[in-house]
Amino acid sequence: VTIEAEFVAETAEELFEGAPCGYLTTRTDGTIVRVNRTFERWTGLDRRQLVGATRFQDLLTAGGRIYHETHYVPLLRVQGAVREIALEIVRADGSRMPVLINSEMHPDARGRRTHVRTTVFDASDRRRYEQELLRARRRDQDIAQELQQSMLAGDLPIAPGLTVDVGYRPADSGLAIGGDWYDAFWLTPGVSLALVVGDVVGRGLGAATTMGQLRSAIRALALTQRGPAAMLAALDTYAERHDVGQMTTVVVAQIDIEARELRYACAGHPPPLLVTPRESPRFLGGGRSMPINVPVDDTGIRREASCSLTAGSRLLVYSDGLIERRSETIDEGMARLAAAFGARRDEPPAALVSSLLHELRDTEHPDDVCLLVADV
Amino acid sequence: MRLHTATLGSSTVVVAARNNVHEHGRADAQPMLFAHGFGCDQTMWRDVWPAFADRYRVVLFDHVGAGGSDTGAFDRDRYASLRGYADDVLEICHELELADVVFVGHSVAAMIGVIAATTEPERFSRLVLVGPSPRYIDDEGYVGGFTREDIDELLESLDSNYLGWSSAMAPVIMGNADRPQLAEELETSFCRTDPEIASHFARTTFLSDNRDDLGRVTTPSLVLQCAQDAIAPEPVGRYVHERLGASTFVQMRATGHCPNVSAPEETIAAIRTFLGG
Numbered sequence: 171v172t173i174e175a176e177f178v179a180e181t182a183e184e185l186f187e188g189a190p191c192g193y194l195t196t197r198t199d200g201t202i203v204r205v206n207r208t209f210e211r212w213t214g215l216d217r218r219q220l221v222g223a224t225r226f227q228d229l230l231t232a233g234g235r236i237y238h239e240t241h242y243v244p245l246l247r248v249q250g251a252v253r254e255i256a257l258e259i260v261r262a263d264g265s266r267m268p269v270l271i272n273s274e275m276h277p278d279a280r281g282r283r284t285h286v287r288t289t290v291f292d293a294s295d296r297r298r299y300e301q302e303l304l305r306a307r308r309r310d311q312d313i314a315q316e317l318q319q320s321m322l323a324g325d326l327p328i329a330p331g332l333t334v335d336v337g338y339r340p341a342d343s344g345l346a347i348g349g350d351w352y353d354a355f356w357l358t359p360g361v362s363l364a365l366v367v368g369d370v371v372g373r374g375l376g377a378a379t380t381m382g383q384l385r386s387a388i389r390a391l392a393l394t395q396r397g398p399a400a401m402l403a404a405l406d407t408y409a410e411r412h413d414v415g416q417m418t419t420v421v422v423a424q425i426d427i428e429a430r431e432l433r434y435a436c437a438g439h440p441p442p443l444l445v446t447p448r449e450s451p452r453f454l455g456g457g458r459s460m461p462i463n464v465p466v467d468d469t470g471i472r473r474e475a476s477c478s479l480t481a482g483s484r485l486l487v488y489s490d491g492l493i494e495r496r497s498e499t500i501d502e503g504m505a506r507l508a509a510a511f512g513a514r515r516d517e518p519p520a521a522l523v524s525s526l527l528h529e530l531r532d533t534e535h536p537d538d539v540c541l542l543v544a545d546v
Numbered sequence: 547m548r549l550h551t552a553t554l555g556s557s558t559v560v561v562a563a564r565n566n567v568h569e570h571g572r573a574d575a576q577p578m579l580f581a582h583g584f585g586c587d588q589t590m591w592r593d594v595w596p597a598f599a600d601r602y603r604v605v606l607f608d609h610v611g612a613g614g615s616d617t618g619a620f621d622r623d624r625y626a627s628l629r630g631y632a633d634d635v636l637e638i639c640h641e642l643e644l645a646d647v648v649f650v651g652h653s654v655a656a657m658i659g660v661i662a663a664t665t666e667p668e669r670f671s672r673l674v675l676v677g678p679s680p681r682y683i684d685d686e687g688y689v690g691g692f693t694r695e696d697i698d699e700l701l702e703s704l705d706s707n708y709l710g711w712s713s714a715m716a717p718v719i720m721g722n723a724d725r726p727q728l729a730e731e732l733e734t735s736f737c738r739t740d741p742e743i744a745s746h747f748a749r750t751t752f753l754s755d756n757r758d759d760l761g762r763v764t765t766p767s768l769v770l771q772c773a774q775d776a777i778a779p780e781p782v783g784r785y786v787h788e789r790l791g792a793s794t795f796v797q798m799r800a801t802g803h804c805p806n807v808s809a810p811e812e813t814i815a816a817i818r819t820f821l822g823g
Binding site for chain 2: 198199200227232234235236238240244247248255257258268297304
């Protein structure tokens, strides 16, 4: 007995009727013209109810019908075939059966595309698993977001003659959260405070946890280190020893309220922007050094610079999302920031923050933006 | 396919690239702007626009987030209402200096055109609304065809289908204006959209209510209504027709919601008649 002979009794008809998938032929408008036994059994509808009387899309959920019209039909028309479309079929008893369908345009004898052949696969278990995967992915995103928000919350330093405000706007377009952070805290209560903005490479949970570590590390190191450069040097040691935050950029600005002095250091970070009552806004280009934990020899050298703050000074520290646009150079972005910052010098900090966030966002390629403004 | 980089000045490339604008036909003729609906992209018009290329300046584009558009330009706030998409249409008109425009919008893009035409009525000479619906969800005294639960189900079915979206496809689909091979890739990326963006567009589309805008339209309009349209059923098309100032209602023989792909000849004939031959 040859292997072919074993099933010689099985007719093409039986192969069609008893196939382990639903199998149907429809007109291009969806009207069912032929259907196999498996499909009848799965739907609980017999062929008298289906053939000529029902369109395939009539068997779908309302949401599935929209998907059918907006995706399945155009795909089938344009490409002649669609594969692995996930839908739910509503059975005769009202219960739902998750299915995957494949369809192909089926030319008639004269080559006209008048009919469609569709196979329907039971996808109940697969759909359950996929839903678990989706839930897990959303949970990851939620955790990362919550983590980030919890770290960005907290009271801002406030004192007579000092107003600090912050703004944060995450990138749109469904990307995972970014690694930008800001912080403002007292070094000596009522006397001097630190403003910090940092930017960790990457996105998602990993970036959020790194950001959290570095933010806490700076707070702790600020207890013992004197001045922004020393804080960054200590942060380098920390980052290197614990292998975190490679290539992070940070700006630390230390404001001494009594002495009206600003000390600042930028580890690969865009320069702070200062405006005083009598001068135009200017970028503070001093105190520059490499990003944190870069694999070269000279990271040990952390520089800082200082300047005095006349009464009515306003300082802005920010992340690069505020000045970077894909279609422009950094210089153009910085010029735009300086102009907007100067033009709004009479606005209170909170209003300034929100208008800068709106005006200067790159609507073409939105990135995370965070900024911190201090009026002294 | 990538006419815009060759034919447009550098100042106009920004919006043209963002919306993957393509031009055909006579550059000096009256513009005819085709807008696609929720789901796919400008490919939806491929069997329709060539019929108008001999008499019109045909302009095709993708909504931001769809087809070959720059998905980096997607902004949740801007596109939280159809107004954002209508602003894009107007920006395209401005940058390409389109005047006296015949706007042809399918599905949700019909309402996008309505909003654009109420904002700058002088810019549009005719509106062709294919399967329009000003509101998809039933309301008191209004039958849209869907309940809120139905729309939630749609969002779920989007989720299940986007498991077919893999990140490996993203670079191809997101593409950018500097890549000449994009035209070929478009075919394979047809109907594929970043799941987050598609879900946002679905929300914006199916939760929209633009019934009040209809009465403000002064542009002569054509309502093309399909038979057995599950998305924009006949009563909805009639409602649009009655509310519009000056409109013509055409009941098509074509069934379904996409006569531009399922019955291009009938679609072309109806538009031709409306435009006067």
